[in-house]
Amino acid sequence: MAGRTTTGRPGRLPDADRGAREQAILDAALAELVDRGPTKLSMLGVAKRAGASKETLYSWFGDRDGLLTALIERNAEQTVSRVRAALDSPDDERSVLEAFATGLLRLLVGPSSVALNRAAMTSPDLAALVLRSGRHRVGPLVESYLASLDDDGHLTVPDPASAFELLYGLVIRDTQIRVLLGEPAPTAKAITRRAEEAVDQFLRLLTR
Amino acid sequence: MAGRTTTGRPGRLPDADRGAREQAILDAALAELVDRGPTKLSMLGVAKRAGASKETLYSWFGDRDGLLTALIERNAEQTVSRVRAALDSPDDERSVLEAFATGLLRLLVGPSSVALNRAAMTSPDLAALVLRSGRHRVGPLVESYLASLDDDGHLTVPDPASAFELLYGLVIRDTQIRVLLGEPAPTAKAITRRAEEAVDQFLRLLTR
DNA sequence: ACGTATCCGTACCGAATCGTACGGTTGCTA
DNA sequence: TAGCAACCGTACGATTCGGTACGGATACGT
Numbered sequence: 001m002a003g004r005t006t007t008g009r010p011g012r013l014p015d016a017d018r019g020a021r022e023q024a025i026l027d028a029a030l031a032e033l034v035d036r037g038p039t040k041l042s043m044l045g046v047a048k049r050a051g052a053s054k055e056t057l058y059s060w061f062g063d064r065d066g067l068l069t070a071l072i073e074r075n076a077e078q079t080v081s082r083v084r085a086a087l088d089s090p091d092d093e094r095s096v097l098e099a100f101a102t103g104l105l106r107l108l109v110g111p112s113s114v115a116l117n118r119a120a121m122t123s124p125d126l127a128a129l130v131l132r133s134g135r136h137r138v139g140p141l142v143e144s145y146l147a148s149l150d151d152d153g154h155l156t157v158p159d160p161a162s163a164f165e166l167l168y169g170l171v172i173r174d175t176q177i178r179v180l181l182g183e184p185a186p187t188a189k190a191i192t193r194r195a196e197e198a199v200d201q202f203l204r205l206l207t208r
Numbered sequence: 209m210a211g212r213t214t215t216g217r218p219g220r221l222p223d224a225d226r227g228a229r230e231q232a233i234l235d236a237a238l239a240e241l242v243d244r245g246p247t248k249l250s251m252l253g254v255a256k257r258a259g260a261s262k263e264t265l266y267s268w269f270g271d272r273d274g275l276l277t278a279l280i281e282r283n284a285e286q287t288v289s290r291v292r293a294a295l296d297s298p299d300d301e302r303s304v305l306e307a308f309a310t311g312l313l314r315l316l317v318g319p320s321s322v323a324l325n326r327a328a329m330t331s332p333d334l335a336a337l338v339l340r341s342g343r344h345r346v347g348p349l350v351e352s353y354l355a356s357l358d359d360d361g362h363l364t365v366p367d368p369a370s371a372f373e374l375l376y377g378l379v380i381r382d383t384q385i386r387v388l389l390g391e392p393a394p395t396a397k398a399i400t401r402r403a404e405e406a407v408d409q410f411l412r413l414l415t416r
Numbered sequence: 417a418c419g420t421a422t423c424c425g426t427a428c429c430g431a432a433t434c435g436t437a438c439g440g441t442t443g444c445t446a
Numbered sequence: 447t448a449g450c451a452a453c454c455g456t457a458c459g460a461t462t463c464g465g466t467a468c469g470g471a472t473a474c475g476t
Binding site for chain 3: 259
């Protein structure tokens with residue numbers, strides 16, 4: 001019943017598949033978190049869904065917190081690389097900012113981010129990790145991009161950190177907290193609309 | 209050891225004090241929630257802190273969810289009345305908006321609101337309640353105020369709902385989520401500064 | 417003054433879950 | 447081919463907590 005994929009396990013993992021299997025377990029944990037919520041997430045549930053044993057979970061991730069930690073760090077890694085990609089585009093600032101804004105909003109209201117943020121709220125340690133690995137790594141990236149816009153003379157950005165917060169507020173508004181509290185996420189169309197409007201307002205506030 | 213306040217209880221509650229005692233229990237529950245977090249909140253802990261018995265908690269509030277429900281509803285009631293008060297001022301729109309913004313930000317980063325929002329994230333039911341009793345009651349109040357500004361010709365407010373979201377974003381930015389994730393709340397001075405700046409930007413975006 | 421309803425404190429039960437242990441099976445390795 | 451190490455599945459102990467029950471004490475109504 002618990003779906004083995006292809007090969008007849010067990011036996012030692014070929015060292016190459018070990019990484020893939022870890023990812024599969026994290027996928028299962030994330031799915032479990034999305035489906036059942038942070039309080040009803042159990043190690044047994046994750047093991048069952050992953051077709052793994054509890055012993056393997058504990059052996060690979062230490063404990064429940066270790067599993068969630070790995071999950072958060074993986075998510076943060078994806079986030080940072082996506083942001084970096086959006087910001088590295090050679091397009092004009094409006095396009096870059098819109099791409100960034102769209103990506104950020106879509107990410108923050110996506111089921112993974114929502115589930116992980118909810119889970120983080122239940123533990124100061126996990127919450128701190130989300131902050132460290134997410135917000136505190138994305139912030140500087142965007143801020144340095146915004147500062148570069150100031151250098152180019154396109155915009156006047158006296159305080160990049162504050163400018164980032166402003167952009168964030170214009171894009172996210174109360175959407176994230178509402179989705180965290182259970183409202184359906186906005187549609188893709190609504191997201192791009194919001195991003196365009198937000199960037200427009202951002203540029204209007206910063207040019208003069 | 210569990211501190212009785214003044215009168216030697218028990219015995220039937222004089223019907224007048226019953227309400228006060230309920231409030232005291234809710235206070236204890238809130239304090240417990242703030243101190244220990246949503247997952248470590250236990251009925252026994254609340255009872256001990258309130259100097260009450262578990263049986264009374266269950267008799268008065270039904271179950272754990274009922275207690276949290278009462279807590280959320282009480283908080284929402286306070287919030288709504290504060291917002292109403294801020295909006296009923298006869299001052300000019302900038303002052304009113306700044307007062308509202310300051311109050312909103314201070315509230316949302318306050319320990320009670322933070323603890324309740326964290327708790328709500330652990331249960332879809334509680335989350336929905338927070339949304340219903342909080343955001344969905346405050347929204348219309350502010351929106352109707354903003355619409356009245358449009359009527360007066362001070363501002364151009366094509367969509368009050370969208371305007372409220374904009375104001376919210378300008379005021380709150382990423383502050384609430386960061387505090388929810390464990391960052392220290394901004395100081396009072398920082399809050400009023402932010403409110404002033406936000407209202408300034410809000411008015412700039414809406415007049416023309 | 418007496419009875420009764422209310423409330424405190426604690427004991428109790430059952431369910432869930434964390435983390436560990438152990439037997440059984442499989443594939444790699446010498 | 448034989449041994450070993452990794453992994454699955456499950457069982458197990460311990461803990462915690464939600465919810466209920468019960469004895470004891472007290473203030474109010476009659």
